[in-house]
Amino acid sequence: MINALSIEHLSFTYQSWTGKQNDPLFRGLSLQIPSGSKTLLLAPFNRGKTTLAKIICGVCPKYFPGEMDGLIRLYGKSLGDLDPWDLLPVCTYVSQNPQEQFVATSVEEEIAFPLESMGMDRATMKARIEEAITHWGLQDLRTSSEQELSGGERKRVLLATMQAIDASFWLLDEAFDDLDQHWRDQLKDLIATSNKTVLVLASRYLGEFDDLFDQVLLLDEGVVVKGETNSLLTRFAHLCGDDLPSPLEREHVLPSQRRILSCLSLQAERSRVSTAESEHFTLEVPQFQLQSGELVTLVGPNGSGKSSFSRLLCGLDAPLGGQITIDGKPYEGKQLSKRVGYLFQSPDLQIFLPTVAEELSWSLKRRSDLSRKEVEKQVADCAELFSLDLDDTPTTMSYPLRKALQAAVYYLLDRPFYILDELDSALTYQSALSIIAHLRHNGAGILLITHDRQFADKVAQRSYTIEDGRLSAV
Amino acid sequence: MTTNTYIAGTGWLYRFDPRAKLLLMLLMCVWFFLPVSLLHLSIVVGLVILSGSTNAGWHHAWRTFVSISPMLLFMVLFMPFNVRDGSPLLSIGGFTVITAEGLEQALRLMSRFIGITYVCTLLFATTVMHEVMLALRWYHLPYKASLVVTLAFTYIPFIADGFSQISESHRLREAEDEKKKKFGQRLKDLVPTLTSALVVALRSIPNLAMSLEMRGFGREERRTSYHSLDAYHHVCIHFILSCTIPVVFWFANIFF
Numbered sequence A: 001m002i003n004a005l006s007i008e009h010l011s012f013t014y015q016s017w018t019g020k021q022n023d024p025l026f027r028g029l030s031l032q033i034p035s036g037s038k039t040l041l042l043a044p045f046n047r048g049k050t051t052l053a054k055i056i057c058g059v060c061p062k063y064f065p066g067e068m069d070g071l072i073r074l075y076g077k078s079l080g081d082l083d084p085w086d087l088l089p090v091c092t093y094v095s096q097n098p099q100e101q102f103v104a105t106s107v108e109e110e111i112a113f114p115l116e117s118m119g120m121d122r123a124t125m126k127a128r129i130e131e132a133i134t135h136w137g138l139q140d141l142r143t144s145s146e147q148e149l150s151g152g153e154r155k156r157v158l159l160a161t162m163q164a165i166d167a168s169f170w171l172l173d174e175a176f177d178d179l180d181q182h183w184r185d186q187l188k189d190l191i192a193t194s195n196k197t198v199l200v201l202a203s204r205y206l207g208e209f210d211d212l213f214d215q216v217l218l219l220d221e222g223v224v225v226k227g228e229t230n231s232l233l234t235r236f237a238h239l240c241g242d243d244l245p246s247p248l249e250r251e252h253v254l255p256s257q258r259r260i261l262s263c264l265s266l267q268a269e270r271s272r273v274s275t276a277e278s279e280h281f282t283l284e285v286p287q288f289q290l291q292s293g294e295l296v297t298l299v300g301p302n303g304s305g306k307s308s309f310s311r312l313l314c315g316l317d318a319p320l321g322g323q324i325t326i327d328g329k330p331y332e333g334k335q336l337s338k339r340v341g342y343l344f345q346s347p348d349l350q351i352f353l354p355t356v357a358e359e360l361s362w363s364l365k366r367r368s369d370l371s372r373k374e375v376e377k378q379v380a381d382c383a384e385l386f387s388l389d390l391d392d393t394p395t396t397m398s399y400p401l402r403k404a405l406q407a408a409v410y411y412l413l414d415r416p417f418y419i420l421d422e423l424d425s426a427l428t429y430q431s432a433l434s435i436i437a438h439l440r441h442n443g444a445g446i447l448l449i450t451h452d453r454q455f456a457d458k459v460a461q462r463s464y465t466i467e468d469g470r471l472s473a474v
Numbered sequence B: 001m002t003t004n005t006y007i008a009g010t011g012w013l014y015r016f017d018p019r020a021k022l023l024l025m026l027l028m029c030v031w032f033f034l035p036v037s038l039l040h041l042s043i044v045v046g047l048v049i050l051s052g053s054t055n056a057g058w059h060h061a062w063r064t065f066v067s068i069s070p071m072l073l074f075m076v077l078f079m080p081f082n083v084r085d086g087s088p089l090l091s092i093g094g095f096t097v098i099t100a101e102g103l104e105q106a107l108r109l110m111s112r113f114i115g116i117t118y119v120c121t122l123l124f125a126t127t128v129m130h131e132v133m134l135a136l137r138w139y140h141l142p143y144k145a146s147l148v149v150t151l152a153f154t155y156i157p158f159i160a161d162g163f164s165q166i167s168e169s170h171r172l173r174e175a176e177d178e179k180k181k182k183f184g185q186r187l188k189d190l191v192p193t194l195t196s197a198l199v200v201a202l203r204s205i206p207n208l209a210m211s212l213e214m215r216g217f218g219r220e221e222r223r224t225s226y227h228s229l230d231a232y233h234h235v236c237i238h239f240i241l242s243c244t245i246p247v248v249f250w251f252a253n254i255f256f
Helices: A049-056 A107-115 A122-135 A149-166 A180-195 A229-241 A308-311 A332-339 A355-366 A373-383 A401-413 A429-441 A451-458 B018-031 B039-056 B058-077 B100-126 B128-140 B143-172 B183-213 B235-255
Strands: A001-014 A027-032 A038-042 A066-073 A089-094 A169-173 A197-202 A215-220 A223-225 A260-270 A281-291 A297-300 A320-324 A329-331 A338-343 A417-421 A447-451 A462-467 A471-474 B088-092 B097-100
Touching: A001 A049, A001 A197, A027 A049, A027 A066, A027 A197, A027 A223, A038 A329, A049 A066, A049 A089, A049 A169, A049 A197, A089 A149, A089 A215, A089 B018, A089 B058, A107 A122, A215 A229, A215 A308, A229 A462, A260 A308, A281 A308, A281 A447, A297 A451, A308 A338, A332 B143, A338 A401, A355 A373, A355 A401, A355 B128, A373 A401, A401 A429, A401 B018, A417 B128, A429 A451, A429 B128, A447 A462, A462 B143, B018 B100, B018 B128, B039 B058, B058 B100, B088 B100, B097 B100, B128 B183, B143 B183
Parallel strands: A038 A197, A038 A215, A089 A169, A169 A197, A281 A471, A297 A447, A297 A462, A338 A417, A417 A447
Antiparallel strands: A001 A027, A001 A066, A215 A223, A260 A281, A260 A320, A320 A329, A462 A471, B088 B097
């Protein structure tokens, strides 16, 4: 059988911007993906999973400089002889971060763009776009812009684009992340029933992966490891620290002061300005409560209003009706922002200074009750707790470290309540749990937003769900 | 990495052919530099804002004004440097602060700036980007150049979006008992926000280039188009209107 993808002795080291030589990411990596097969490549964080995907697509080291050696062939053709645009009908990549792949200003345009590039006639394009839009439930969003979509909706647009292109090789990087259960099942069905060659890259083993793949591989120490699936999964769980006891089991949360964050008859509205026919999205929260020391999860389908609710709860948006109280006293706007910490899904929008030390001390320096020495001590202790190097540059740090830095910033703010937006997305369970444990050290109440029911069941003391814009207790 | 500037609506500007609208925009931009009276210029600017508000909504008109207000403030601040040898209008201790001619020059400059801004933003608020692209290609602008133009007009709001998200993040990081910030501190705080917005924007450049190439930008075969401008009727009338509107404004200045 011909190999769809063949990689021989691949070595890659990212170019260093700091003068310090980077460690090689791949050291003679070899990988063969037979045509028509379904492969799962598991890789713990920071082992080069996304880099490998970008190398296969021909955009690394072109746009992400580094030293590369080795031979890569796609359906027998050497990648060195092809440009990224030549791969369009052959290989489609779905990025872990959907935002970085959007090039057009509406959903329909996004799906149409690659088809136009292939010179497809209008009738064929129309048929393919309609099929993909219907399959991924994007009918009401076809004229919406990327900014108006939730994380899961963005992922569905990329999957619809992949389906419309109809390439023979699908390369899916954490494609199940951001999707709610319905769309995860849909993606699973699509992979199972298609005749395509599928390579799924994942940093967590999800329940949906059971019986879906012909082969399971592990990326570790710069090479691909083959073997019996169960032993690979055990080794993978060990690498991710999933076989360690949960940090939440060890902790004893003792709130210094028992506080209650409540919402009563909260109402909010949101509109999509780029779509004339769409109805206003309304959010209703009849009742919500979060107490000090509690770990509560919020689950719901894509676009159901989880982020809208979070923005209300931390005072970034004002509700149309109802009120938010802490210990019975109403709060709004900035006063609420100072009591409810909101960790965005993307850490990059919350860290912005040149070094970790500056990042951690930014808020502390503004406090009137802390001397310079106290600030330095707190910053040093916090960096140690979160395993951060104070001289590191946040923009060049790995994703889990950036996520840890984001959490460390909020740890120092010592808010009585925190909202963690899809913390588990792109983190190992162990990393996510230790961040939660740190943030709860003083008995903070935590609201965890997640799509991963397995994770939610594992950690939640109570649960809320949002469906069609209405929040209710589970 | 691209932010849509389109606001859905059904007003007359939405029904206007994009090719004719593009021409109207260019002619109006030229019109604002014609030697017309300040009153007439202000009336035309007022009409542009009014038609913008009735088409894209008052909220859009207000947001546009807010976005250019720092520039307008600079124009006001620099007013004392305009036509210093004119008739004094306001003097403090023998120092002429504003002259009548200086005031008129500043108002003219502001009116032109407001007018051009509203005309350009109205085009992108009432026309979906792929139609702007089709209109540019109808004028025989090469595809790559059209793409650059439309990307530029979606990338600038993307940077603005990044700036507002980072500002929100700053707000969420304020300490509970933070010292009251002085004006200087507020300005100083803008530096990391602007820097990080710039970093986010710069980091997205290779991603955008990567995504365009992965979506086939650069392929040799002739690119087709999913959309067309066939749905627009009476194109000829729209072109006549596009040419007539600036001419009518010009004659109104002469006769009234």
